[in-house]
Amino acid sequence: MVLELIEERIFKGKTNMKLILTLFLISLSGIGMAQERDQPNLIVIFCDDLGYGDLGCYGSKKNRTPNVDQLARTGIRFTDFYSSSPVCTPSRSSLMTGCYARRVGMHEDYTGHWVLIPRSRRGLNPEELTVAEALQSVGYATACIGKWHLGDQPEHLPTEHGFDFYFGIPYSNDMQSKGRGDPPLPLVKQSSVVEAPVDQSTLTKRYTETAIEFITANQSKPFFVYLPHTFPHLPLHASPDFLGKSANGRYGDSVEEIDWSTGQILASLDRLGIADNTLVIFTSDNGSNGRNGGSNQPFSGNKGSTMEGGMRVPMIAKWPGRIKPGTICGELATTMDILPTFCELAGAKLSDRKIDGFDISGLLFGHEGAESAYESLYYYRRRQLQAIRMGDWKYHLPLKAIHPNWTTHKTEGAARPAKLVNLKSDPRELKDVSAANPQVLAKMQALGREAIAKLGNDANEGVEQRSALTLDSSAPMVLNK
Ligand code: MG
Numbered sequence: 190m191v192l193e194l195i196e197e198r199i200f201k202g203k204t205n206m207k208l209i210l211t212l213f214l215i216s217l218s219g220i221g222m223a224q225e226r227d228q229p230n231l232i233v234i235f236c237d238d239l240g241y242g243d244l245g246c247y248g249s250k251k252n253r254t255p256n257v258d259q260l261a262r263t264g265i266r267f268t269d270f271y272s273s274s275p276v277c278t279p280s281r282s283s284l285m286t287g288c289y290a291r292r293v294g295m296h297e298d299y300t301g302h303w304v305l306i307p308r309s310r311r312g313l314n315p316e317e318l319t320v321a322e323a324l325q326s327v328g329y330a331t332a333c334i335g336k337w338h339l340g341d342q343p344e345h346l347p348t349e350h351g352f353d354f355y356f357g358i359p360y361s362n363d364m365q366s367k368g369r370g371d372p373p374l375p376l377v378k379q380s381s382v383v384e385a386p387v388d389q390s391t392l393t394k395r396y397t398e399t400a401i402e403f404i405t406a407n408q409s410k411p412f413f414v415y416l417p418h419t420f421p422h423l424p425l426h427a428s429p430d431f432l433g434k435s436a437n438g439r440y441g442d443s444v445e446e447i448d449w450s451t452g453q454i455l456a457s458l459d460r461l462g463i464a465d466n467t468l469v470i471f472t473s474d475n476g477s478n479g480r481n482g483g484s485n486q487p488f489s490g491n492k493g494s495t496m497e498g499g500m501r502v503p504m505i506a507k508w509p510g511r512i513k514p515g516t517i518c519g520e521l522a523t524t525m526d527i528l529p530t531f532c533e534l535a536g537a538k539l540s541d542r543k544i545d546g547f548d549i550s551g552l553l554f555g556h557e558g559a560e561s562a563y564e565s566l567y568y569y570r571r572r573q574l575q576a577i578r579m580g581d582w583k584y585h586l587p588l589k590a591i592h593p594n595w596t597t598h599k600t601e602g603a604a605r606p607a608k609l610v611n612l613k614s615d616p617r618e619l620k621d622v623s624a625a626n627p628q629v630l631a632k633m634q635a636l637g638r639e640a641i642a643k644l645g646n647d648a649n650e651g652v653e654q655r656s657a658l659t660l661d662s663s664a665p666m667v668l669n670k
Contacts, residue, residue: 228327228411228535229508230404230458230467233527234451235284235415237277237336237361237422239503240477242486243444247503249484251437252444256452257471257505264469264507265516265553269561271523272475273545275492275499275570277338277361278304280474280524281417285319285339285350287528287544289567291644293317294657295339297571303493305340307364307371310660312340313350317655318540320528321351321413327537330407333357334400335417342663346380352415355379356399359666362389362419362426372665385668389426392419393443397450401457408461411535416454417474418447421483440482455507465509468534468553472524473502489617495568495575495585496618506553513555520561521578522549543653565636572647577636581613582626584633609633 241247245254246261273283279290279297290296293314297303305311313319321331332354333347340346341359348355356378365374365386373386400416420426425439427446435441451471458464476499477483479491490496504522506512525546532539533548551559568576576585587607609623609630623630645651 228329230412230414230463231324231329231531231535232414232454232467232469233284233416234447234454234469234471235335235417236447236471236473237418237420238475238477238483238492239421239444239447239473240479240483240485240491241488241498241501241503242484243421243477244503246505248486251482251484252435252441252448254444254448256448256455260451260455260469260471260507261505261515263509263514264505264512265518265555267504267506267518267520267522269519269521270472270502270504271500271521271566272473272502273500273523273525273569275475275494276303277336277422277474279569281338282313283546284474284524284527285313285321286317287320287525287539287546288317289525289545289569289644291569291651291654292543292545293655296569303571305338305360306369307341307360308663308665309340310342310663311657312342312345312660314656314658315344315349316542318528318542319350320531321347321415323351323528323532323537323539324411324413324535325351325353327535328411329535330354330403330410330412331415332400332403332412333415333417334396334403335415336361336419336422337417340658341375341666342660343380344658344660346377348379354403357396357417358387358392358419361422362392363423370665372667375666375668377666382666382668385666389419389424390432391428392426393446393450394428394430397453400454404454404457404463405461408463413531418450420444420447421477423478423481425481437482468506468508468511470504470506470527472504474524475499476502487616489619493570495570497583497612497616499570500568508553512553516555518552520552520559521563521566522547522552522561523563523566542655565640567640567644569644574637574640574644574646577633577640578612579629579633579636581611582629582633583610583612583618584608584630584637585610585618586637 246258272280274280282290282295331352333352335357338360375382376384376387420443425443427442431442431446476485476492485498488497490498526549529548547562566578585608588605608621610618643651643653
């Protein structure tokens with residue numbers, strides 16, 4: 190259509206010239222298409238509360254995960270990969286924006302909630318560039334299939350943040366408190382509730398089928414599939430094919446179904462002949478809660494804690510021909526790196542707003558000399574800066590009262606003294622070595638002051654913090670009768 194219009198306007202009646210121009214324009218558009226196909230398809234499989242020790246390739250002896258293990262054998266596995274937070278909402282805001290949750294106002298709030306609850310008025314600020322919006326702007330078809338948890342109001346849903354397609358639950362699968370006024374757990378398509386309460390047992394299966402449908406329908410153009418699974422977050426469910434089949438109770442059942450799902454998606458890429466042009470990333474939003482069979486081994490601490498077990502997560506990536514099979518990477522990287530890395534690979538622009546993540550394509554592709562770009566990593570929990578990592582060192586800041594961790598559920602914990610540990614020699618963070626390393630300690634304290642000045646601490650805001658979008662009112666997501 191565009192070609193015809195140009196021809197019509199420039200060459201009325203000049204047949205030969207028209208033919209030459211048409212051929213020229215077709216050849217140009219052909220080049221354009223070839224360039225578009227250089228953009229890889231991008232898939233992020235994002236588990237909810239899957240711990241560091243929950244996969245065979247990370248040492249699990251309980252859960253059978255042959256498909257994810259195969260992903261690691263044919264791709265790269267990171268040993269020092271982090272979510273930016275030990276709980277869902279802040280962690281997901283980081284993946285979407287490439288920022289610490291505090292930077293974008295999506296850290297845990299002041300109302301006693303660790304994460305967004307149904308009818309939260311708060312959600313991602315539309316002024317933030319999400320990874321989906323960045324990819325959409327350069328021609329990607331984009332889908333979010335699974336648990337969102339960055340706001341359930343119409344203004345906050347995935348379709349408002351760069352996703353062409355959304356299918357999933359808008360927040361955690363345990364958020365069904367009648368006393369709080371939560372509606373029956375909704376399953377949402379685009380922005381409408383299509384089932385409530387959702388049948389959780391078939392969610393993983395339906396997410397998988399929907400993802401494969403989307404991939405199949407968009408195989409001829411670049412696509413981004415973000416697949417944030419509902420499990421193994423509690424309560425645990427699995428379909429009849431997996432229920433009661435694992436050696437690790439319902440936890441293992443749900444993990445093994447996610448493993449199956451991963452295998453199905455990889456098989457669909459092979460079947461469509463697009464595996465060689467697709468980067469698949471498999472990771473988790475935070476550590477396991479350590480109950481019900483979940484494992485963060487070999488680390489201490491669970492979901493909700495800034496010990497390694499709360500925030501260090503599995504991360505595996507595969508891209509045939511680009512990522513060397515069987516690679517293990519020990520460099521520090523985080524979920525905040527996904528946005529800048531994808532922008533680099535897709536030829537998308539970052540916004541002018543400051544972000545915290547880095548392009549890790551050099552690490553993925555094993556470029557010589559590639560190393561982590563992080564001078565330090567901040568561990569924020571609730572409103573507190575609780576710890577900092579620099580190289581192999583981790584400094585636990587002294588706290589007057591540590592905010593609750595997942596296992597105690599207390600509103601205020603006891604005071605905690607400062608502690609410097611070496612993660613390489615002491616992965617369980619037991620031994621304070623600050624007395625023997627005064628220079629490291631001084632550097633860590635300086636990094637702590639710097640982090641607090643930039644991103645704040647407790648109720649004090651930092652100079653670089655931005656705001657979430659808070660609406661004036663909100664309503665529960667219910668079935669349209
Ligand atoms: Mg989670």
